[in-house]
Amino acid sequence: MAKLSLGVDIGGTNLRVGVVQARKVIHEQRVPADFSSICKQHAPAIALQEILRISLSALQQAIRLYPGIGAVGMGFPGFIDPQTGYVMQSPNLPGLRNVDIAGELSRLVGLPVKMENDALVAALGEFMLLDAAPHSMVYIGLGTGVGGGLIHAARPYPGDHGIAMEVGHMITEPGGRQCGCGNHGCLEQYAAAPGVIASYALATGEALSALDVAERAAQGDAAALEAYAVAGLHLGKAIAHIAKILDPQLVLIGGGMSQAWPYFAPALHAQLEQDSIPVLKGKIDIKVSGSSDQAGIIGAAHLVQG
Template sequence: MTTEAAGAGALLTILRDGRARTRAELMQLTGLARSTVSQRLDALSDQRWIIPSNDAISSGGRPAVAFAFNAGARIVLAADLGATHARLAVTDLATQVLAEHSADVPITDGPEKVLGWLVDAFHRLLDESGHTLDQVCGAGIGLPGPVEHQTGLPVNPPIMPGWDGFDVPGWLGRRLGVPILVDNDVNIMALGEHWAASPEIEHLLFVKVATGIGSGIITEHRLHRGAQGAAGDIGHIRVTTSDIVCRCGNTGCLEAVASGAALAALLRAAGEDAANSRDVVALVRAGNARAVQLVRQAGRDIGEVLAALVNFFNPGGIIIGGDMADAGEYLLAGVREVVYSRSLPLATQHLSIRVRQLDDRAGVIGASVLVIEHILSPGVIDEAVAAHA
């Protein structure tokens, strides 16, 4: 690390790995003079980004003070808004959940009603966690549709009437008074699973199978969004020549034949009581033969798309999330059957395919990570330190 690069933000990045370090260790890592390291540590301490560690390090003389990242310096608001369900959380800067809440909130109610509910719910969670809004460093929001990365605006979201082009960051920012970061819900789930459950996998595909189907892509431990933020929208890849019409207007899309909504519709047509993905899973768990058959075939259809992606992207792991992940091996068996038989042997040599580990929390953890990685980036920290100098 060069002297020019090692600002206060760079020192904080070093300390964020969870290990306490002394001034001497930081001097060795950065090449900075002791006075410069001390000055930058003082600036970070003044804003409570770091605190003295309880573990003093002694080499025979007076113990040297070690400094550690303070995960409680600020708190984060996180929300994962799905098609019909919302989960919210307040976390610290290590994604530790301090308070959380979930509720059935139809995204079709429109932006002002849904976001108004969100603001009220955030205030209740802050009260519950014993924190105030002035301790919040930002809010991360996941939406169930395409989001333009640079602006945070939803763009032609097929299941979100009234949301197209709505200024979600601006609307929430004016009411909460904190930075607002918005992304697609599958992207934040991918971030959450990678951060908390699979940090060792450098290249990862997270596939959400619920009302719709989408994927989040992690490459070299970073979220890949593409040019505008549309990367990973696998639900609209054509997998059949049938005339089944997708909500996007095309026919034969993966989402139209293998999503929870599509399977629920087929089960209703067969006389079963299935309104959504969760009902499909409940029928599978109850041993309903038709539901089991449909879920296994859905796994094969999803596997057909994933086999092509495995050959193209060569991920180290595929994680299946969303409500349909609760069908477990019935869905995974179909996915694995096709992926392992139709992908190149080298690409599948060490490939793991499993269901999510964070259950419904992946989205809010990922939304929190979205904020944390932005707020604690070296440039933003350096600006904050300079502003308080």
């Protein structure tokens, strides 16, 4: 029987834990955890302790239910040092710098814990769940931020410094909106959930949730549809440039925001067609994830399955 591993998917506003056997999630729990707000409202040391406390509680609960768990894999929204496993920085969890979250949790739960960037982990999980694995795949995760992951020759590629495929921080609007990474005009300021919220607020003066904006788009609200069109335009720009550099067989769109695909897909495809070089026009296969949002858990667990 395949060993049990624990896959942990940490986002800016949620924590998901899953017990994984081979490629199947046999138990899943979701914990509301607004880590982004915690990091913005507290000093880094206090925020770190709160992240550890919430994460530890969720891990211990799963381990009590499944004592056969042998190791924990984690996806975390930030730049992960490939040598030490430390979180070097997290633009959407401000204040965290050079912290050993994996090491601390390993000490507290008494199990090996391995951490990798959340989007790269999700890319790995998505790749594992495909019926026909492509030779190369780019994953773009849309949520609180915009993450990216590259799978090449069936292996995830983190880069020499742990920064590969930070597509959310590609500048698609020079001199544009301020980003948590310190630059202006990054993709995630337009295509992530807060970016769509900001676009809608600029047009209407209303501060709604991303879910409310999506509901208004479904009702035909012009400003909501335009907010998603802006997101699609910026995604189209980014994918066109990624394709010129990596020439992937497949680009897979996932994350919570991917559920709004019908609202931003037309603008994405139009901008992609405009910005692609002629030899790539019509050759970039773009699909939306069908993993039921479990790819991050499965990919994280696979980090420690050997």
